Amino acid sequence: MPEQLLFAMEVTLNGLMAGVLYALVALGFVLIFKASGIFNYAQGVMALFAALTLVGIQQGQVPFAHLINAVFGTEVHHFPWQVPSLIAIVLAAGVMILFAWIVEKYVLQHLIGQPDIILFMATIGLAYFMEGFGDIMWGSDIKKLDVGLPQGMNATIDQVTFDWFGYGFFIDNLDIVAAIVASLLVAALTIFSQYSKQGRALRAVADDHSAALSVGISLRFIWVLVWSIAGFVALVAGIMWGAKSGVQFSLSLIALKALPVLMLGGFTSIPGAIVGGLIIGVGEQLFEFTIGPMIGGATQNWFAYVLALIFLIFRPQGLFGEKIIERV
C-alpha cells in the first residue's frame, strides 16, 4: 500500500478520535440548548471548573486557601488527606449539581420569559464569574490530573497495523478511552431521555415549554436537571482534556472547538454532536495533512469553521437539527 495512503489512514483514525473529544464538549451545549433554548456560553468554563474541583478534591486542597490565608493570616493549603479518584469524581459531580441548582435559583429563575439573547448574555456573565471564582477557589497554577487513565501509544494497534501494512499506526490510549466513554455517555443519555419519566419530561419541555407547563411539568426542576447533566458532561470533557494538558485556565477555550461541531451537527441533536464532532475531527486533520503543508500549516482552527459554514449553506439547521417553520 502506498505510504501516503497509510499516513492518510492514520490521520483519519486520529481525526475520528479528536472528533470524539470535540463532541464531548459539544454535548453539553446541546443538552442545555435542547431543553431551554439557551446557548450556554459558560460550557467551556464549566468543564474547567469541574476539572479544577475534581483535582482540588482529589489532592485534598483547601478551597479558597489564598483568601483564607490573606484574611486570617494562616498558612493552610492542603488537608492531611487525599481522596481516591472515583470518590473525587462523584464529589465533583455533586458540586456540579449544586452549581446547577444555584444557577437555576439565582440566575435563570429571574429571567424566565426574557428573550433568548438576555439568557445568552447571562451565561456570558456566568462564564466570567466562574472563571474568577474557580481561580479564587483553587488557584491559577497548572494541576496534573491523574485519575488512572492510560496515555501514550496503543501497542496492540501499533503491532497489528504493522503486521498488516508494514507501518504501525499511532493511536493514543487516552483517545480510545474517550471514545468508549463518549459512547457510553450517549447511550446513557438516550436511554434516560427515552425511557425515564424525567427524560420524557425533558423532551416535552424541549418540544414546547408552554404545553409542558400546562401538564404540570416543573420547568425549574427540568432546568436544574439539565444543567446538572450538562455539568456532568463538562466534568467528563474536563477530565479527558485535562489529562492531555494538565488542568489550567486555557481549558475553557475548548468551547471554541465545539462551535463548528454544533454548527454542523445542529444545536438540538445528541447524535448530531457526535457525528458533527467526527466530521470536524477528520476534516480538519485530513486538510492539515494534505493541504496544510502547502499553505503554511496550522489550519485546524479555521478550517473547522470553513467546513461548518459549507454545511450551513446547504443545511442551515445543521445535519441533525430541527427545521424551524414559523407560520403567520
Place this chain on the structure above:
Amino acid sequence: MKYSKLAAASVTALMVATPVLADLVFPSLSYRTGPYAAGGIPYADGFADYFTLLNERDGGIGGVMTSAPECETAYNTEKGVECYEATKGQGALAYNPLSTGITYQLIPKVTADDIPLYTPGYGRTSAANGKVFSHVFNFPANYWNAASLAVNHLKEVSGGDLAGKKIALVYHNSAYGKEPIRTLEGLAEKHGFELVTLPVDHPGQEQKAQWLQIRRERPDFVMMWGWGVMNQVAIQEAANIRFPMENFIGVWWSGGDHDVSPAGDAATGYKAVTFHGVGSDYPVFADIQKHVVDAGKAAGNGDNIGKALYNRGVYAAMLLAESAKKAQEIHGTPDITSSMMRDGMEALEITEARMTELGMPGFGPEFTVSCENHGGPGTGAIQQWDAAAGTWSLISDFGPSDMDVIQPLIDEDSAAYAAENNIEERCN
C-alpha cells in the same frame, strides 16, 4: 457622617494604592489571571519579591525605597497598553511587560515618553541595536540567541556535526513563534541540517496533526517555541509518540516547571535553553526566604522560589535594580528619573564579583551594555528536567551564540524599522 467616612476610606485607599512619589517605581505589567497565568504568576512573584528584599534588607536602592505596583494585563495587548498609560504617571522608571505583543505596542510610546522598556529574552529581537532603539533593552539574550544556543547544543550532542540531520521546529503560530525561523534558516544553511517547520495555532490544545507529522518525518531533534498550554501539550504528545525527550529542546519560554510537570515522569530528559541559573541554591533565595517570605511580605506564598520563571523574575528585577544604582552614580542623585534610568541601563556593567556580592554567583553572565549594544552578550546555557527530583539542572556552561549569523539579521531588521519610522542612528 457616612459621607465623611466614605471620603476618609477613599483617601486611605488612594494613599495605599498610589506609591509614595519618592519611591523608585518599577511597574509590573503582570498576568495572574487567564490562560497564561501559570507562567505569569511565578515571574511576577520573583520580580516583586526581589524589590521587597531590597527594601527590607538594604533599605531600598541608594537609600530610596522601591515599589513594583502591579497592573493585570491577562497577557492581553490592549490591557497592557492601558496599564502602561495608567501607571506611567506614577513616576515609572522602567517597564517589563513580559509579552512580545505588548512590547511591540509600547516601543514608540516609551520612546516618546522617555521611559526605558526592558524585555529580557522576549520582545523585538532587533531592539538589541541601541543605535536605533534608544529606549529598549533586551540584555542579556534574545530570541535569536536562543535559537543559536539550541543549535549549538544539538551540534555538540551530535559529535560536532549537524550536516544531514533533520530538526523540526514546533512553534506557536504567532509573531513570537515565528521569530526564530529566519535565524534557524541561516543556521541550517551554515551547518547543513534540514529544517522542518510545524506551526501550532493558539492556544495549542490540539497538536495531533503536528506530532503525527513528526512521527512520520522522524527528525533527529525537535525544537519548540511555545508559550502557555502549547508547551504542556507538546511535551505530552512527544511522550505519547515516544520521541526521545533528550532530543527535544525548547526556548526558555518553553522551559518552566509548569510546562513539564503535567506530563509527569515522561518529561524527564526534556531540555530548554536558559539565560540564567536554575534552582534555589543561591544565597539570594535564602535572603528572600528570610526577609520576604518569612516576614509575610512575599507576593505569593513563597512556594515558587527556585522555579524557572520565578528565577527569571528575580533576575530581571536585579538587572533593573543594578541599572537604577548605576543611574544614581552617573547623575549623583538617589532620586532618579526615567531618563536617568535609561542612562543607567545603557551603562550597566555586570561582573561576577558583583553577582557574588548580590548572592547570585554564576547566576548569569558577566556583561556590559553600551549605546550600540542593548542586547548584552547573547550567552546562555542548557537546562534539563528530572521529573523524579522535580528540578531543572544546568547541563552546560553559559556559552556564546553565533553572532556571525545573528548580527546581520539584527542590523537588517533594525535598519528597516529605522527607515519606516524616520529614525536617525545614534551613538556616532
